Amino acid sequence: MRRVLLVIAIILATLFIGSVESDVRSVNAVPGEILSFDLKITNDRNYDRNIQLSYNAPEGFLGKFIYGGKEVELLRLGANESKTVQFQLEIPLNAKEKEYSVGINAAGSLMLRINVKMPEDPLEIIPSISGVAVEAGDEVSFPILIENRLNAEYSIDLSCLIPGNWSYKFTENGIEIYRIILKPNEVRLLTLEVESDSSSDVGEYIIIPYFNKQSIELNVKITKTHKGEHGKIKLKIVSKDGKPVDSAKINVSGVGEFFTSAEGEVVIEVPLGTYKLELTKEGYYSKEIDNVDVKAGKTTDLETITLEKRPYFAEIAVTNPRISFVIGSGNPTFKFRIENRGYADDTYRLSLKGLPENFYSKFKESQQSTEAISEVFVKSEDSKDIYLEILTPPYAKIGVYNLTLLVEGHYSVEKNLTLSLKGEYRIYFEPVGGMYLITSEAGKTAEFNAILRNIGRGVTLTNINISATAPAGWSVAVNPSEIPALEAESSLPVKITAHVPPDTLPSEYRLRINIRSDQTELQEDLKVIVKEKSYAGLIGGGIIITALIGLIIIFRKFGRR
């Protein structure tokens, strides 16, 4: 219908105005191309007249009339005068490949035929390198020169066909690109960067980069595979001021925890895959890093990562977190250091939890100090040594006491302390009234009444055995000789009976009392003075007197003349 109307219009224009002519009636074009036609417009009349210039083109086709370098819509022609006007027609980029008709109305009418058709190879693609040999996991760069053969601008979508698990990107001047527009006959240098999979087997692989529908074929030869090997993640953690952060924890998802060295560095060996890293360090804000790709046999270098310090943070280092102490031998003292690791100064309150009844504690700035403190001010990045003295009651029970040290400031820290109180094993044996020495006679019995006392601290003495070592022929009985247990600070009467043999010479004799328990032992000496019998002096005196009387008798008998 539209064509019929166009034909009628052209006929009417021919009949009443003049003529328009062109040497070119039919052209081939590509979308986006700007076509230029020279139109000769003639005024058939013998008078001047204004000629209206117009065109009739499909939707999207843009045309304009240029005369004398300027766009014109109305042209004045003298009688029978002819002028040449340039008609420019821009083919839309989205024009389909087919033949289009464009009607020109200027004194007459003219039909132009536009055959829109895209050429087979609008681009000329020239790779500098078409084959590269690398190890699996390496990255390859292919410089590719592309030229637009069209007279029109040409938009190119960039893509690439690569083996599985490989990756690619197009770059131009270091910038990753995926689409470009080439001006007519423009030449551009692109780089195709292809990263191979480190698990790729040894062999030759084909890479096909696509520039719209045009493509070329490139080759990558893998000379060494890292299949089955672990990869590594390398990173260095520093604080904001550039100091390395040591002992920072790196939690690698699904793998485990790792810590940085004193230089803040860590190299973690993990199976190939993609990981999430969580970086934490007390006193610092934690940081997460997602999608860390690790390739077999390759090191993924995350380079330097900065952790930001918290304003308030403290660390407590206890020199002696476990103390083993004998009750009654002084006061156990813990030593600890408060280190303010935050970037702000802080004041810390000191307290202790878990202290049993009758136990007391005292925080001091030095071991010898008698002054107790309850708070301490520590500047940022500074530290302070504190002594915690535990005042134990003299008869504390032995055992292990778990204490909690609380250091509370803007940031609070708790530390577990263990106080192991040990008992003192001491036994005491004393005869009642201090009677270590008893006088007796041969044939009689010496009896000691003594007290056995557990003077140790906090411990029960068990399996106490009391025996006595006496001179030959003596019989000694100890009652009781076996005591199953004797609690601390308790005592027991002990009776020791020694029978002095009748033929014992008068002298001082020693009874050695041996007291043995599972925990300790003791020896004490008791003395028995065996005195001569009361009649011994009489007998002795009688013997001497008898001897002297006998001597006198002999003298008298034999001395008589």
Place this chain on the structure above:
Amino acid sequence: MSLIVVAKKEFADQITSKRFIVILALMLLISAFSFYQGIDGFMRGYRGMNSEVRLSIIQIFGFFGTFGITTSGAILGLLMGFDLITRERESGSLKTLLAHPVFRDQIINGKALGAFAAMCLVVVLTLIIALGILAIKGFIPSLDDLIAIAKFGLVTLAYLFTFFSIALFTSTVAKNSSTSLLVAFGIFILLSVAMPMLGNLVAQAVVGPPPNIGPPPIPHPQVQENPDAKVVEIEKSPEWQEWRQKMEEYQNKRRAVESFFNIISPTTNYRTLISSLSERPVLISFQSKDVTKNLVGFIMLPVVFFVISYIKFLRSEII
């Protein structure tokens, strides 16, 4: 019968002489003093030793014998016999005596018997008083102790008789009492003092100086925890064993030579014999356990002197 008469006469003369009484008194005093000392020493030793060891009180007698009798007993024996014949000879009573129906052997035997009885009196009296002192101090001797004391008395009696026989010998051979006394004391010193010294010199000359090796050095104990263990370790070392063996060999040789001279010394024999009576050696630490040689020497000496005296007296001319 004449023998008994002479013996009684001699016994009476002995016990009534002022010299005997003085010496007896002196001896009793010395004995009492040394006995008290012996008791004290015994008690000290008794307390110092392991209380499980039972000691015998004969050790008190050992001390008493060594320090109380060896000198005073010897002097008593000498004084009792040095003028036994010379005095009779000097006073002329020997001729008078021989004018009676009595034989020379009866005279010398009777005199010896009388003197022996006086010595028995001394010894018995001393022992009885010693027992009295013991009883006063509370020591009631057992039967074993009494037997040991009896043995001690016999040995002491033999000791006194040894010096009596020496004095009898000098009295028989000397022309007067003073010579006899001098000679008797000379022999006493020779046998009691000179012979042991001579034995020592001869042993040194025969055996030579001790081996010129010192004991192996004792390492400085670095650990004082158990010094006993260190000592045992040292004694087990081959160097120490070798040194000890050589020193023992040397001492045995020396002792063998010395013991030959000591057999002639009654004092040494007496000490050895009374020491052997006690269970533990208190005073003579290195005595030989076998006292047979000492016993033979101890008995032989008075017998020899008495026999010589006997023969000399029987054959002598009475002027």
